[in-house]
Amino acid sequence: MATTALAQTDRHKAARRRKWREALTAYGFLAPYLFIFLTFTVFAIGYAFYLSFTRYNLLKPPEFWGLEGYRRVLCLEALLPRAADAGPLVCDDLFIRKALPNTILYTVIVVPAQTILSLILAFAMDQNLRFRRLFRTIFYLPSVTSSVVISIIFIWLFSPQGVVNQIFGLNINWLNDKNYAFYTIMLLNVFTTSGTMMLILLAGLQDIPVAIYEAAAMDGANKLQSLWHITIPMLRPVIFFVVTVGVIGCFQVFDQIYVMTAGGPLDSTTTVAYLIYKWAFRDTAVKMGQASALAFVLALIIMAVTMIQRKFIEGSGSVSS
């Protein structure tokens, strides 16, 4: 009895030592990341968080003003009926009226479109088709070009006299018509991101060992069944990655809007990220504090969406699985 107890404590000790060793090793692996994370990210986010409680125009030191910045960002009183003689609102209703609805619309359309498209492309690339390499290179073309450059090209392609209208015999003022401008930018985003996402999904697909498919085939599973029961579950972590990055990218869409429409026509393409930029740098009376507050409101929204998403692509989200 005594010996077994001793052996047990020994085993416990050994297990604990192993645990410590593993933790130490893990931090060794993470050291470069943690170094950059602590020096840049933590400080940068902390500083921005502090600024979100201040009034700051970059030219003179920030002044603390508590939650006033957040109140002005949300500007909920803009939604309430107002007396005619109430005087001007002391807040900016652009977020609640334009930027937030626009951003949600954008994400709801672009994320499914780009994910499904890149999944189809990745599956196709994973088949034994001819000219696979050629196709892969071509599909990656739109992603290679910088977002600024491709935006300039799109401005030109989609101008009223541009190539698109000429080819299809249309007469649409794509970027200056508030009914089309935002959808043109969505199209551009799906176009440029699908290549990258295809590549990521393809790398995931190709790492599913053939042996698993072979075993399934032996058990009499047909292709559709193995797609459903093997490929999709095995690919889940990668799909979660692609969707998460897609959502974050959509919520933060900026470059294309900055270059193509600057939020216009009539605020129809003003997104949250563009609004942050506008407040932080573009306005003559800079509102860096409010821009920071908006950044954290946006981060909260993204977090909520990511959490919901984890529930849907269930199990794959948490690291410990």
Place this chain on the structure above:
Amino acid sequence: MKASPTYRAVTFSDRLILLLEKAKNPIFYVVLFIWALVCIAPLYFTLVFSLKPVANIYDEPLFFPNPFSLENYRDVIGALPLFPRWLLNSMLISFAVTCLRVLFCAMGGYAFARMEFPFKNFLFNAMLVSMMIPGQVTLIPSFLVVGPGIIRGGLKIGELTLPTGFGLLDNPLGVILPGVVSAFGIFMMTQFYKSIPKELEEAAMMDGLGRFGTFFKVVLPISATQLITLALLTFQGEWNNFLWPLTVLRTPENFTLPIGLNWFRGEYYTLISKVLAGSLFNTLPILIMFFIFQRYFTQSIAATGLKEG
């Protein structure tokens, strides 16, 4: 997959599957072909119209450069005496960032995917959250850290003055440093390692290789596909990176290609043909890189003995 003769009655769903099997490849070809056209079109038109004189920027024909003119390309080169310098700067920065980031992200991702350690979930979630803060508001604090320092004039402790920033303003290292790891890369590698079966590594661990040994001798080689994917994405991202180098770099000799070309664009904004020509100059080197990488990309899949896609 051929339909093997069976004695069991052929059900509807079996027929559907057979039909799909037969129709699958033609459908895929059509999808691929159409999407390929869509992908090529913008760059093709850019090429065509950059080879036309400025005055013909909206004129037919659309599909070939007529009248033909090299004037735009001549102007780009002529206007940018520092062009080779910028190309070199871009190459060096992108290459340095890519090498370091791939290594560090693979290490970080592996730790998150395979190891147990205190604060793991907290760190992982913190990383995800850090991706959610838009860059516009962290620009200034990041700039303070890399350049002049958080506290103006440095932190004074008695006689000692400690710098609170790296002092890398107008220095390529200032562009490289914050880019050597990315939350995106670690997140990507974590998800990849989770989708790879553990068996191979476990065998190596049994052989007494230890974590680091296993990582370098077994894990890195079998994850070559993902590493190259990450390398490609990193290189491409760094090559096109605009805002950060723009903020850090000051003198024209230190500019990277996109910043230099943006200078050109700022001056020639009314002459779209020239801007198109300049844009292709930015795109071409990365395309060439992709063609080179593409070979390794397919090779690596064969070399790892995994599925031949």
Place this chain on the structure above:
Amino acid sequence: MKKLFSLISLLMIAAMILSACATPEVKEVIKTIEVEKKVVETVEVEKKVIETVEVQKEVPAERAVVRLSGWASSPEETALLQGLLLDFTAANPDIVVKYEPITGDYWQQLKTSIASGVEPDVFYMDIFQYPAFAKDDVLLPMDDLMAREGMKRDDFIPSLIDAFSTDGKTYGIPKDFNTLGLFYNKALFEKAGLKEPTDDWTWDDLKAAAEKLSDPANNIYGLGVPADAGRFPIFVFQNGGMVMSDDFSDTTLDTPAVAEAAQFYTDFRKNKIGAIPADLGEGWQGTLFGKGQLAMVYEGGWLIPYLTKQFPDTQYGVVLPPAGPKGEGNLIFTVSYSISKNTKNPEAAMRVVNFLTNEASQMKVLESGFALPTRISLKDSDYLKSNAASSAIFRGALDGAKPFMWGLVGSDVNDQMGKALERVYLENQAVDAALKQAAEVIRQKLAEAK
């Protein structure tokens, strides 16, 4: 395992050493005696300078570094500036000018630099952005330094240097300026059998000509009327209206004078005798003017070199903007060289500014054709006498012209003015309602900025 650890720590140490080595400022040491001599010579001419020179003499071994930033607007302008800087270095061997062009968003970069305390010593300051910078005290008052350099405010066109002055102090030396002129296409006028415009034209002449010049079937329109806050306000001024109250604390966009001007302006497009650039598939009306699709446009001097280069066959003339019911009105676009309050070398910075705005440099600006010189003495220069187009733009500043500046919330005022016009154009909103909506939003922004 140990190897990797040491590798990582080595890398980190290397990064730290490298960062420590890189000192941000490069100071070149020069030991020539000739330089000092030159300094002494200037002292004898201007006795006031003695004080500073003595200070300089104590640390004579260093060349002062002056960092200069501006945006890039055209290849010609960049070449001109670089040429001037070269001349400056030849004449002032004791000062090193580091030109640091900003190729991205200029104001974002400049404000980031100021917030971090690493702004350049001398930088471009647009009149539009000036109010915020003046209010928050980031610019150096230049009057004392100007006196030491022998510069006088009277040397510059009053409306320009006044624009960059607050509370009697000068915060910027105007480097060049532009106003709007009425550019007209001679061939189209001849084709329509019309006499060419003169400086004495009025709104009625403008409208009558636009009617005859327009040919919508062939995509030719009389006048460019973009939804642009950089064009429309001249009609407001010509109708006796204002965009903002005198102290910029309120907007006057919802007054009848503005509404009448907006009605007149937007009716051009409504009656198909005017167009916005997007109607004809361009982003800028200058291109359409060059192509002969717009017979008349209001543009500044920047259009002149553009036309010369891109549309050498287009024959055109430029006259003062036609007067409205209440007389002349024009906008002044101007940029100054301003000096940072934190500069370590104010004297050297001022010497750079002085050189870049002296008569010889300004003559070169004038000859380039894209902007006009700010020195009043060049008013009667031969160049202006022989270049009618530039002369018209120059004279635009003399009568009824106001700076293109709407106070602290200028960008919002611009936005709202543009949007009001867009709503009239694209959504058929009534002019009154559009302007009222704009004014409301501007008041909201003014309340927020308080």
